[in-house]
Amino acid sequence: MKVEKISELTTNRLSIYLRCLNELIAEGAKTISSEKLAKRFHLNSAQIRKDLAYFGEFGVRGVGYYVGELHNHLTKILGLEKEHCVAIIGAGRLGTALTDYYGFSQSNFTVAALFDNDEEKIGQKVGNVKIFDIKDFAKVAKRDKIDVAVIAVPAQFAQSVLEKITQAGIKAVMNFAPTPLRVECDVKLKTVDLTISLESLSYFLAHSNNANGKNLKPNSTERRNAL
Amino acid sequence: MKVEKISELTTNRLSIYLRCLNELIAEGAKTISSEKLAKRFHLNSAQIRKDLAYFGEFGVRGVGYYVGELHNHLTKILGLEKEHCVAIIGAGRLGTALTDYYGFSQSNFTVAALFDNDEEKIGQKVGNVKIFDIKDFAKVAKRDKIDVAVIAVPAQFAQSVLEKITQAGIKAVMNFAPTPLRVECDVKLKTVDLTISLESLSYFLAHSNNANGKNLKPNSTERRNAL
DNA sequence: TGATGTGAAGCGGTTCACAGCC
DNA sequence: GGCTGTGAACCGCTTCACATCA
Numbered sequence: 127m128k129v130e131k132i133s134e135l136t137t138n139r140l141s142i143y144l145r146c147l148n149e150l151i152a153e154g155a156k157t158i159s160s161e162k163l164a165k166r167f168h169l170n171s172a173q174i175r176k177d178l179a180y181f182g183e184f185g186v187r188g189v190g191y192y193v194g195e196l197h198n199h200l201t202k203i204l205g206l207e208k209e210h211c212v213a214i215i216g217a218g219r220l221g222t223a224l225t226d227y228y229g230f231s232q233s234n235f236t237v238a239a240l241f242d243n244d245e246e247k248i249g250q251k252v253g254n255v256k257i258f259d260i261k262d263f264a265k266v267a268k269r270d271k272i273d274v275a276v277i278a279v280p281a282q283f284a285q286s287v288l289e290k291i292t293q294a295g296i297k298a299v300m301n302f303a304p305t306p307l308r309v310e311c312d313v314k315l316k317t318v319d320l321t322i323s324l325e326s327l328s329y330f331l332a333h334s335n336n337a338n339g340k341n342l343k344p345n346s347t348e349r350r351n352a353l
Numbered sequence: 354m355k356v357e358k359i360s361e362l363t364t365n366r367l368s369i370y371l372r373c374l375n376e377l378i379a380e381g382a383k384t385i386s387s388e389k390l391a392k393r394f395h396l397n398s399a400q401i402r403k404d405l406a407y408f409g410e411f412g413v414r415g416v417g418y419y420v421g422e423l424h425n426h427l428t429k430i431l432g433l434e435k436e437h438c439v440a441i442i443g444a445g446r447l448g449t450a451l452t453d454y455y456g457f458s459q460s461n462f463t464v465a466a467l468f469d470n471d472e473e474k475i476g477q478k479v480g481n482v483k484i485f486d487i488k489d490f491a492k493v494a495k496r497d498k499i500d501v502a503v504i505a506v507p508a509q510f511a512q513s514v515l516e517k518i519t520q521a522g523i524k525a526v527m528n529f530a531p532t533p534l535r536v537e538c539d540v541k542l543k544t545v546d547l548t549i550s551l552e553s554l555s556y557f558l559a560h561s562n563n564a565n566g567k568n569l570k571p572n573s574t575e576r577r578n579a580l
Numbered sequence: 581t582g583a584t585g586t587g588a589a590g591c592g593g594t595t596c597a598c599a600g601c602c
Numbered sequence: 603g604g605c606t607g608t609g610a611a612c613c614g615c616t617t618c619a620c621a622t623c624a
Contacts, residue, residue, distance in 0.1 A: 133592080133593070134553060135592095135593070135594095136593095137552075137553055137556045138549050138553060140552075140556075141548065141549045141552040141553070142533070142549070144552075145531075145532075145548075159604085159605060159606090160605075160606075161605080167533070168533070168535070170594075170595070171605095172594080172595055172596070172597090172608095173593095173594065173595075175605090175606060175607060175608085176594085176595095176607080176608075178606095178607090179606080179607055179608075183606080183607075184606095185605075185606050185607080186601090186602065186605080186606075187600075187601045187602045187604075187605050187606045187607085188601075188602045188603075188604045188605050188606080189602070189604080189605070189606090190604090190605065190606085191606090203556070203559075204552050204555055204556050204559065205555040205556055205558055205559025205560070206552065206555055210554075210555060210558070219449070219450035219453060219454070220450045220454070222446070222450070223446035223447045223449070223450035226446060227446070227447070227547065228507070229531055229547050229548045229551065230551070232548065233548055233551050233552055233555065234555075235551055235555075273558060274551075274554055274558075280455070297557075297558060297561060298554040298555075298557055298558050299554075300547075300550060300551070300554060304372075304456050305372075306369070306394070306395070308395070312561070314553075314554055314557040314558075314561070316550045316553060316554060318545060318547070318550060320454065320456050320527075320545065321368065321372075321456045321459070321460055322365050322368045322369070323527060323543045323545060324456065324457070324460050324462055324501075324527070325364075325367075325368040325371075325431050325433065325460055326361060326364055326365060326368070326541075326543060327437075327501055327525040327526075327527060327541055327543060328431055328432040328433055328437060328460065328461075328462075328525075329364045329367075329430070329431050329432055330524075330525055330541040331432055331437070331500060331501075331524060331525050331541075332430075332431065332432025333432070334524060334539070334541070360614080360615070362614095362615070362616095363615095386582085386583060386584090387583075387584075388582095388583075397616075397617070398583095399586095399616080399617055399618070399619090400615095400616065400617075402583090402584060402585060402586085403585080403586075403616085403617095405584095405585090406584085406585055406586075410584080410585075411584095412583075412584050412585080413583080413584075413623095413624065414582075414583050414584045414585085414622075414623045414624050415581070415582045415583050415584080415623075415624045416582080416583070416584090416624075417582090417583065417584085418584090
């Protein structure tokens with residue numbers, strides 16, 4: 127086990143490995159080799175071993191990895207053993223859709239509060255989740271122990287919302303506004319930019335007509351995107 | 354101008370440049386140098402020049418790039434000058450939220466149809482967009498000239514939905530189900546995996562406690578994520 | 581002079597291949 | 603024998619630095 131900087135590409139793959147293990151556990155598998163794991167889920171065995179080796183020697187030579195044990199390790203490494211409390215800013219279509227997104231609860235995230243600046247919405251509820259005035263963000267965030275914020279407001283408001291969030295001491299933010307945001311470097315910002323993804327599809331469509339059927343091996347970045 | 358394979362990282366940045374140009378146009382700027390563009394939007398000037406040079410010699414030495422002209426070039430390159438018709442499969446919270454996502458229309462995408470397998474929903478409308486039976490996908494897709502599909506169904510149905518989509522001849526698919534999908538290589542699949550993004554935030558939170566304030570230069574992958 | 585376009589260097593991540601251990 | 607953990611080779615993307623041209 128090394129104490130080097132772990133690439134985000136590695137941690138992203140840990141999430142994927144965790145999913146694979148869930149499937150294997152459901153089937154009752156006890157051990158799995160990196161080779162078998164790779165074959166089955168279309169991954170690379172050397173990469174699996176290398177990714178895991180950053181965090182410890184979880185495998186047993188000649189045997190492979192113990193499925194349940196490895197699952198526990200990954201859960202721990204990803205910090206998924208303790209609950210995270212999420213605030214969603216923007217109670218529009220997207221914000222409310224995210225509020226009962228199943229994936230949150232699956233990863234031990236709980237949506238604790240919604241925020242908006244629209245008088246009409248404030249005080250309403252989406253499922254069990256109340257909509258608060260964005261002005262009260264810091265107060266509510268502290269009270270409800272929010273540690274993750276999701277920005278689901280129009281692009282032009284995103285930067286100021288982000289500043290409010292960071293001033294309240296939140297260190298992890300997911301942004302859905304299609305605009306680049308600036309943060310201090312002790313805050314983790316993940317931007318999910320649907321516009322870029324869409325335009326990437328558009329580019330593909332505009333340039334694939336000529337390449338009829340003929341196709342190349344996807345490069346590593348493309349594999350990353352396809353997951 | 355070269356005829357090599359263009360990396361998706363490059364085309365993603367073209368989307369970003371296009372946004373920057375929109376802002377500059379709104380301000381009435383006529384020309385911009387790669388250096389100024391980079392400074393202002395926190396990009397790298399050499400990279401801008403290299404990205405653009407893949408597609409032509411758009412710049413003028415000693416001057417820079419003509420803003421309006423470059424905007425037109427990028428729009429053309431990204432295939433955004435012609436409308437794309439989108440079908441969204443899954444008329445749940447996410448699917449309906451996406452249906453009137455502003456970003457679609459901004460990039461010249463029009464949501465033409467929703468699909469579901471729930472009898473209750475079929476025949477209903479979300480805004481102007483009708484919900485069809487997924488069984489009729491091929492027929493409706495052909496009639497409405499759908500060229501992009503969005504998968505917004507639970508993970509366990511995603512693969513079979515994808516197959517239905519590709520059998521109907523759709524070549525560009527955006528997937529929101531948190532599961533890796535397999536496609537033939539002439540189909541472009543972009544997966545937006547919120548679970549991975551969330552768990553990446555969780556990892557950061559679990560490992561940042563010790564790194565109090567102390568921080569490192571983000572690497573290129575992280576910059577990519579932050580956009 | 582000033583800014584582009586581009587070969588070359590640098591850097592990070594992936595894959596190979598094998599020594600080491602069960 | 604089988605599989606892990608890992609140094610080394612490889613590959614692709616980014617950044618530098620400068621020849622080139624308006």
